[in-house]
Amino acid sequence: MSKFIKEFTKGLWKDLPPFRLVLGLCPTLAVTKTADNGLGMGLAVIFVLTLSNFMVSLVRTSIPAKVRIACFIVIAASLVVAVELLMQAYAYPLYTQLGIFVPLIVVNCIILGRAEAFASKNPIHLAVADGLGMGIGFTLSLTFLGALRELLGSGTLFGAQITAEWFKPFGFMVEAPGAFVGLGLVLGGMNYFTNWQRRKQGKAAIDGPTHDCKTCGMCQGLGGK
Template sequence: MSFVKEFAKGLWKELPPFRLVLGLCPTLAVTKSAADGLGMGAAVIFVLVLSNAIISMVRKIIPKKVRIACFIVIAASLVVAVELLMQAYAYPLYQSLGIFVPLIVVNCIILGRAEAFASKNPVHLSIADGLGMGIGFTMSLTFLGALREVFGVGKLFGTTIFGPDFKPFTFMVEAPGAFVCLGLILGAMNYLAIWQSKRKGLPEPSLAASCGGCRACSIGESKQIMQEG
């Protein structure tokens, strides 16, 4: 494994919200604007990179029975630091993100990377993994926020981009609009993955391959076969 490879996988191959389908709560809740998506992403990068690094450094001394609790304590300490920094230097953003800043503690991306990667790999690779996943998550939130902001209010990062005759599609900045936009993006990503596979002469990607390799589908199929047998 190389630093570049572990960094790059989070930018497309394992893009958290659209490939692994992780971290959907903040993805849907804080993307009414591109600025909010960018701010939440930056906070997640800070927590994810440092938590991965710290967990990787202490992974050999953490008892297996309490590893999840230890991961949560580490993440919570970093989230408190993020809250204090936001309150000091970006208070309007802190108010806009609201409860979703402290909820970074239980974000499935943070705990998932800690358990699946940082607890099993050296520090430099864990940093690369956290940085790539964090930047990919930030790009995803910013893109979704920009899409909703442009069509929902006719602005981008608070700047008006359409003329006075533009009629905003306010549905886009409501809760249902977030689900619709996410569904359209997921559909486009799946279509693109199938198109790329056909272009390269490879078999179409299966459902299990697009879920981050969690193996839940394959395990369920195996149990069903055993029961039928």
């Protein structure tokens, strides 16, 4: 049980997907115009990630190593199709808002990265814990970034006007440039916080996590064989 909790909680802070592992940047940048959209995207990812981790872990012993990536892609793609159909039926406005990024969940590095790096090597209950934790961490990150951009860019939060009248929203934040700069500053803030903690413990400051293709488990699986 303690292992379950450990795998669950690591996704919430230590390995927070977009900010610590720097995975899944495209949806993080694209759908965080508003907090609403960030939350909706996050929920879709929780669904796909938890179920894909569950299924990958279920079949992990019966899949030959050579075709495992193809199998992971099929599992992820089937779940994404299910999400698309569910959203069309029950959350159509959100579906149109997220647009092309709903089908693109299938190439989100988090899904295949976690399948390759974790679910294919661990028993089912741990894989589900990992998927839930990572998914919730991803959702919180997206909602946070969405709230930040919505607040500064249009002066609202979850669609409700909350800023004072004298505040003039700067439209820059809800456009593409604001997404890049906003995410960059949030990552910088996370690094600053980490180093502040390390200094308090008397350790030397370190550089933040770098992002290259090695961070993506999928790339290792394909390129490293």
